[in-house]
Amino acid sequence: MILKNWIQEFEQESENTRKLLQSVPQKDLNYRPSDISWTMGELAQHIATIYYWYVGTLTQDVYDVASDYLERGSPSDINATLTLFEDNVQKARQALTSLTEEQLSDEWTMKAGGKVVLGPMPRGIVARSFLFNHLYHHRGEMIVYLRATGNKVPGLYGPTYENSIA
Template sequence: MILKHWLQEFEQESNNTRKLLQSVPQKDLSYRPSDISWTMGELAQHIATIYYWYVGTLTQDVYDIAADHLERGSPNDIKETLTLFENNVKKARAALASLTEEELSDEWTMKVGSKVVLGPLPREIVARSFLFNHIYHHRGEMIVYLRATGNKVPGLYGPTYEDSMSSN
């Protein structure tokens, strides 16, 4: 039953992520709110990349992220990032659809080479935190970047503040 709901959430939230990434302007990709922050382009690319991690997380018991090479393109080209996003969403959707309820309780581990960086944890916990919630967290950051650069933020869960002000 949880997978049915996750698939619905995945579709709804992928659409929201798409709206957000489509609102990122090419002209502001180099914006960085602080010296330790990603640029807007790097953040957009990271959001698109998380969808790629669905495959390793949902189809492998041990995911070595160092051995998995993804061609990402330039974080300075929003069109490349949108293409990366769309390709990764297709892969993520297929991985999520291939999962069974029983596999949700399987132990899962992430490694970087020989170093364990996450887990072992039940796949269900990892999917919720490392995949779904991770995307939502970075989308919130992107909204801050967009507002800080004077760009319009799309309504993800209804009208934005700006939308409500323009109707007055």
């Protein structure tokens, strides 16, 4: 039952992420709200990359991110990021739909170059926090970036402020 709900959530939220990334203008990809922040292009690329992590998280008991290379393209090219997003959503969907309820209880660990950086913990907890919630967190950041640069924010859960003044 959990997986059935997660798959429905995944489909709905992938569409919301698509709308958000499609609203990122090429002209503002170098915007950076502070010296320690990503550029808008880097943030968009990170959002697209999170979908790739579904595969390692949902299909491997130990996921070493240091040994998993993903060609991302340039964060200064929104079209490359949109292509990355679409490719990764397909991979994520496959990984999610191949999972069983029982596998949600399996112990999972993330490593970076052999060093444990997350876990061990049940795969279901990791999927909810590291994949779903992590993605929502960064989408919220992107909304702030869009507003800070004077861009419209698409309605993800209903009309936005911009829709009410149009």
